Amino acid sequence: MGKLGLFVPCYMSVLRPGEADFAERVLRALGEDPEVIEGRCCGQPAFNSGFRAESKTVGRELLREAGAFEVVVTPSGSCTSMVQHYLPELFEGSRREAAGALGKRFIEFTSYVAGHPRRADLSFRLAGTVAYHDSCHARRELGLTGTVVSLLAQVDGLEVRRLRYEDECCGFGGTFSVKLPEVAAGMVGGKLEDVEATGAHVLVSTDLSCLAHIESMAKGRGVPLETWSIAELLAKALG
Amino acid sequence: MSGYRERAAFEIREQRPAETVTPIMRKLVADSAVTIGHLPNDARERAEGARAYAASHLEELHAVLRRRLAERGIGYHRAATAEEAVAAVRRLLGESRRVAKSKSMVAEEVGLTHALREAGMDVLETDIGEYIVDIEGRGPSHITAPALHLNRQRIKEMLERSGRPLESDDPTLLSRYVRDVVGEFFGDCEAAITGANAVIAASGRIGVVENEGNVSLGVSHPRLHIVITGIEKVVADEAAALAVFEVLAPSATAQPLTAFTHFLADPAPGQERHIVFVDNGRSAIAADPRYREVLQCIRCGACMNGCPVYRTAGGLSYGSPYMGPIGAVISPLIWRDGRYSDLPFASSLCGRCTEACPVGIPLHRMLLDLRADAVDDRRAGGRLERVAWRNWSRAFRGRRRAQLATSLGRIGLRTGGWLLRGRDEDRRRAPAAVARRSLEMLQAEPVALFEETTLAEEPAPNDIVALFQARAAALGVEVVSRYAEEQGDRVLEAAAGIAATGSVLLLGDAAARRPLLGARRVVVRLAADRIVRYPRELADRLGDGEALILTGASRTADIEKQIVRGIHGSERLVVVLE
Numbered sequence: 001m002g003k004l005g006l007f008v009p010c011y012m013s014v015l016r017p018g019e020a021d022f023a024e025r026v027l028r029a030l031g032e033d034p035e036v037i038e039g040r041c042c043g044q045p046a047f048n049s050g051f052r053a054e055s056k057t058v059g060r061e062l063l064r065e066a067g068a069f070e071v072v073v074t075p076s077g078s079c080t081s082m083v084q085h086y087l088p089e090l091f092e093g094s095r096r097e098a099a100g101a102l103g104k105r106f107i108e109f110t111s112y113v114a115g116h117p118r119r120a121d122l123s124f125r126l127a128g129t130v131a132y133h134d135s136c137h138a139r140r141e142l143g144l145t146g147t148v149v150s151l152l153a154q155v156d157g158l159e160v161r162r163l164r165y166e167d168e169c170c171g172f173g174g175t176f177s178v179k180l181p182e183v184a185a186g187m188v189g190g191k192l193e194d195v196e197a198t199g200a201h202v203l204v205s206t207d208l209s210c211l212a213h214i215e216s217m218a219k220g221r222g223v224p225l226e227t228w229s230i231a232e233l234l235a236k237a238l239g
Numbered sequence: 240m241s242g243y244r245e246r247a248a249f250e251i252r253e254q255r256p257a258e259t260v261t262p263i264m265r266k267l268v269a270d271s272a273v274t275i276g277h278l279p280n281d282a283r284e285r286a287e288g289a290r291a292y293a294a295s296h297l298e299e300l301h302a303v304l305r306r307r308l309a310e311r312g313i314g315y316h317r318a319a320t321a322e323e324a325v326a327a328v329r330r331l332l333g334e335s336r337r338v339a340k341s342k343s344m345v346a347e348e349v350g351l352t353h354a355l356r357e358a359g360m361d362v363l364e365t366d367i368g369e370y371i372v373d374i375e376g377r378g379p380s381h382i383t384a385p386a387l388h389l390n391r392q393r394i395k396e397m398l399e400r401s402g403r404p405l406e407s408d409d410p411t412l413l414s415r416y417v418r419d420v421v422g423e424f425f426g427d428c429e430a431a432i433t434g435a436n437a438v439i440a441a442s443g444r445i446g447v448v449e450n451e452g453n454v455s456l457g458v459s460h461p462r463l464h465i466v467i468t469g470i471e472k473v474v475a476d477e478a479a480a481l482a483v484f485e486v487l488a489p490s491a492t493a494q495p496l497t498a499f500t501h502f503l504a505d506p507a508p509g510q511e512r513h514i515v516f517v518d519n520g521r522s523a524i525a526a527d528p529r530y531r532e533v534l535q536c537i538r539c540g541a542c543m544n545g546c547p548v549y550r551t552a553g554g555l556s557y558g559s560p561y562m563g564p565i566g567a568v569i570s571p572l573i574w575r576d577g578r579y580s581d582l583p584f585a586s587s588l589c590g591r592c593t594e595a596c597p598v599g600i601p602l603h604r605m606l607l608d609l610r611a612d613a614v615d616d617r618r619a620g621g622r623l624e625r626v627a628w629r630n631w632s633r634a635f636r637g638r639r640r641a642q643l644a645t646s647l648g649r650i651g652l653r654t655g656g657w658l659l660r661g662r663d664e665d666r667r668r669a670p671a672a673v674a675r676r677s678l679e680m681l682q683a684e685p686v687a688l689f690e691e692t693t694l695a696e697e698p699a700p701n702d703i704v705a706l707f708q709a710r711a712a713a714l715g716v717e718v719v720s721r722y723a724e725e726q727g728d729r730v731l732e733a734a735a736g737i738a739a740t741g742s743v744l745l746l747g748d749a750a751a752r753r754p755l756l757g758a759r760r761v762v763v764r765l766a767a768d769r770i771v772r773y774p775r776e777l778a779d780r781l782g783d784g785e786a787l788i789l790t791g792a793s794r795t796a797d798i799e800k801q802i803v804r805g806i807h808g809s810e811r812l813v814v815v816l817e
Contacts, residue, residue, distance in 0.1 A: 010641070014648040015670065039638035039645070046628050048588060050610030050619060054632035061636055086607075128681030136589035161685075165265065169547045173587025180585065182248040185665045186257060186551035187587070199685035212670045220666030226680045227670070236678070 005069035006034040007062070007106070009076045010041040015212045022235035023075045023109050029238050030116050034073065037065055044082040047090075049175050056090040063087070063102045075109040075231050077138030077206045078174075085141060110206050110230050111144055114151045124237035127157035130228070131200035133191075133214065134166045135207035148206060148230065155237050161198040168194070172213035188217040196223060203227045243581045247552035252664070256380075256388055256553030263387070263800050264544050268595075270493035271541065275597075277495065277699070277710075277739050278485055278773065285775070286486040287599035289479035290535035293471065297525055297534075300440040300473045301516070307443025311505045314513035317470070321349035324467065324517045328432065329358060331465050331513050335429040339421075339461065341454045342366040343434030344382060344538055345469050345517050347560035348573065351432070363428075365421045365453040367414055367806070368797035374401045380554030380562065382540040383491045386797055388553050394798055410798035418806050421453060431457030435468040436537070437483050438514065441476035442783065444504050445514065448487060448497040452793040452807030455499055455752040464506070466514040470521050471534040477502075478778040483537055485774050486597040490539040495710065495740035496774065498793050501752075502786035520573045529608050533568050535598045540565075542592035542602055548585055557582060564592035564602045571609055580618035583609035703738045704816065707770050711741030714791030715804060717813045727759030735780050736770040736814070742790040743814060744777060750787035756808040763789070764815045 006027065008020040020036060027034045043059030046052070062083070066072050074080045083106045088099035113119060132152065138144040145166075152160045171177060171187025191214055195203055201224055205211050211227035218225040241249075250256055275282065293300060301317075308315045314331070318324035328351060332338065338360050340352060352373070355362045364373040368385035372378060374397050379385030386394065395408040398416060405416060433454050437446035445466055447454055458464050474480050480502075488494040506512040524530050543549040543563025554562035559570040559579055567586060570579035583606045586592075592602040613619035620628075634644040700706045708718045724730065733743040743763045745755075755761060771777060777788075793808035804810040 010635070010645060013642075013645040017649065039635075039641035041635045041641070046631065048607065048610070049624070049628065050584075050607075050612075050614035051625075051628040051632075052611050052614075054628045057632040058635040126678075126681070128678060129683075129685045130681065136587075136591070140590040140594060159685075167591065169587045169589035169591065171547065171551075171587055173589070176584070176587045180244055180247065180548075181665055181667075182244070182251050183548055183552050183585070184587070185667055186251050187547050188667065190257065190261065190547075190551070201680040201683045201685075213667075215670040216667040219668040219670060224680065224683075226676065 003069045004032050004034045005037050005066065005072040007037045007040065007072050007074045007079070009074070009079045011209055012075070013038065015208060019208060019229060019232070020075065022229065022231040023073065025235045025238065026113060026231060027073065029122055030113070030118050035069070037062075037072065040065060042079040042082040043087060044079065045174050047082065047086060048173070052090055059083070059087045059090065063099055066102050066105050069105060071112070072106045073109050073112045074106050075206075075229060076208065077108050077135045077142055077144060078209060080106050080108040081137040081141035108138065108142055108144060108206060110148045110151055111142070113234065114147050122238070123156065124154060124234060125156040125239060126233065126237035128202065129159040129161065129200045130202045130204045130233065131161045131163060131195055131198040132166075133163065133170065133195070133203050133205040133210055135205055135210050136169050138206045139167065144206065152204070152230070155233070158237070161200050163194045163198060165194050170210045170214050172210050174209070177213060184213075185217070188213055192217045192221065192223060195225065201225055204230055204233050206230055241558075243556060243558070243585050246558055247556040247585070250553045250556045251551065254388065254553060257551050259390055260387060260553060261550045264550055267493055267800070268545050271489055271544070274489035274493045274495060275486065278489070282485050283597045283599070285482040286537070286597055287535065289474055289482040290537065290598045291532070292479070293474050294525065294531055294534040296475075297470060297473065297522075300475060301470065304438060304440040304443060304473055307440065308514065311443050312512075313443065313506065314511070316513060316515045317518065318515055319518050321517070321519050324349045324515055324519065325351060325354040327515045328465055328467060329355065331463070331515070332360065332430055335463060336360055337424070337428040338362045338430045338432060339365050339425055339428045339453070339457055340432045341434065341449065341457050342369055342385075343432070343467055344560065345434060345467050346432065347379065348519065349517060351467065363421065363424045365424070365457065366797070367417045367451060367795050370417050370421065371397065371797070374398070377555055378560065381543065382538055382562065382565070384540075384797060384800065387800075388555060391798055410801045411803045413798055414795050414803040414806065418451075422807060425456045425460050428461050430463040430465065431461050432465045432467060433457050435466050435472055435514070436487065437474045437480040438468065438472050439477060439480050439502075440473055444502045444786075446480045446484065447501045447503065448484065448499065449501075450498045450793065450806075451795050452499065452756055454501065455756055456807055458501065458503055459507070459752040462510055464510065464512045466512070468514065468516060470516045470518050471525075476778075477781050478775065481774050481778055487537050487539050490541040490595075490597045492796065494790070495714075496742055496788060496790040498789065498791050500788035500790070502781060504784045520575065524572050530568075530572055530605060532600050533565075533572065533605060535600055536565055536569070537598055539597060541595040541597060545591045545595040547589065547591070548587060552585075557585070564606070565600075568602055568605045568609065571613070577616075577618045580613040580616075583613065584619065703770050703772055704767050706738040706772070707736055707741060708816070710739060711791075711814060714741050716741060716791055717811070718816060719813060720816055722762060722813060722815050724762075725760060728762050729754055729758035729760070730762045730764065733763045733765040733769065733814075734782070735777060736765045737774055737777065737788070738770050738772050740774060740790055742774075742788050744780065745787045745789065746782045747784050750785040752787070756793070758809055760809055760811040760813060761789075762813045762815060764817055766817050
């Protein structure tokens, strides 16, 4: 007990190997000594596809691993929500309670940083302009919008632009974007236009999955846009 | 039969629904929030409470309701299936040949119009939007705005195909053209069919809301009035009905209340009134704790107004009378033969539907449960997908295997695209796996900024009379302190007024709808001390007979959501404050 885990979501290892280093750097700057949890998955892809037995099998392994940590920092609103709200419901009786208790150890990276007792000792500084993409799970399931936006406001020199239709989904939705590509492409097209309207060339979010989806459309349309996780932004702002 | 994906892809490619629907819905969602904000904070909670009570006490409430309806001489009929519902309506219609039908989702569900036409009856859809989609023949694309997917040019073309040449595609002209066709039909029809929004157990009255006045004509004109609705539409009492009405129009169309809120009581002498309650799977839903709350639905459409999937692929892509998130939940629960098993997958699970629902239905959670049901019943997830998930779960049981799987995924993504892509027109390309990059883009000059156009709303007057004046005026009602009588005026006395919605309440003879609709101008005298602040305060002022809440003049917004006043009934409503 007492240890801090840093859970690297499965898709992060696929999409951006090395991405977890950013979160780790910020955690170390806060004086923490995180241990990386890799090669695990919260079970959400199968869960959202209706394959609950498979989801439970996979999620159970992650919870088992979480048992060794007091807190598991998770750089993804989506995985955090899955572990907190949905995964425990796949278990029955006392196992559900145990899973619920383990699920509560998971905390989304941005809110962990924002609420850290030594947060005030750090100063973030980075000159430039970013737009903020509010991920649906961070917004609606975790209620993090205010936390994220006020943390970003503490980065010296950074201008943060909000999207006009901030509460609209980008159309990723995990397997949704694979199963219904025409609809997902339509949704992300609208989101990209909203991002472009801010004028910023860097888009930040708590969720790399949404960002990758938006970036894929930007790439296809030739729109100059980089997408950074909040962890990447904060790591760079450490100096 | 094609699935959701094929239909959605077709709509997106051929019809481009998002271009019409998205801007309309963005404005509607913003306006709805403002309208709901005019009510006390507990409005949604009260509506949810009223509907949750009904959904969990259905048979109890029906037992009471049945007695009350009998006392009023209203026929109570119960249909277990769609076929029984159609048969019951046909039996009640007897020899009637000309039937005026107003909007009812349950009628769509059981295929009533089609079935009656097959039986040789002349059935006219009298709601303007329904009339238009009836000509188009592809069905409604929205629960409250059936012709939402059609723009004015298309509507003009269609009306001309079935009728006469029209001078322009102005929504006022088009709406009034349909009004005239409908009005003429009402002149000699024998029966009217309407839906219901809340059937009140305690008093046996039927709550129906509408904007155009076609329901008003239907309930008062022909000798036979048949209501068709779902068994779940019962509510305990007047307070419950008002709790529902407080949120219904704001959530549906961003109106404070619809133009007409009817409380129908005893049939007039020489008139017959019947209600056909359709079960069609609802009792089974009520018995399943995972899905019971879906029976709380008031059919406002707020879930689809906010839904990004609905906006992108349109309502017709669902292929069901019920579209959007609510359609994706109830369609597979009503039609258990698997034809809609893929609809629960038509969601990115963003949760906006659950957030928008004014009666607290956890829609996106239900979508997840329905997905699991579909997989368990082998109605979703083909053999390949099953194998894939099994292997995926095996891979993530061992760390080493998971790391191998991750590496393979990475290679796959780099070499071809995993996110991507069924068709050439999908322009998404695999994103770059960037670990180190410069700050160049961060510091590039921002190129554009949208204009902030949010309008600051005028603060609402605190004084109840001033509030009434402001809200009524916003609906186009003339509020005066004296008036000169003109020829063709119908002068009535209001039993109450509602400040927050700018409405007046008419009781008994004053609620008689035929003379009201025939008047050139409706003048309502309202004593200032009879104004209450919110609809909920009318619960014990509705009397026991016919009651009608008027909120602005008869109107429609069925063509491009543009408001046209003066459909069936005068466009002039004058309130004389005394």
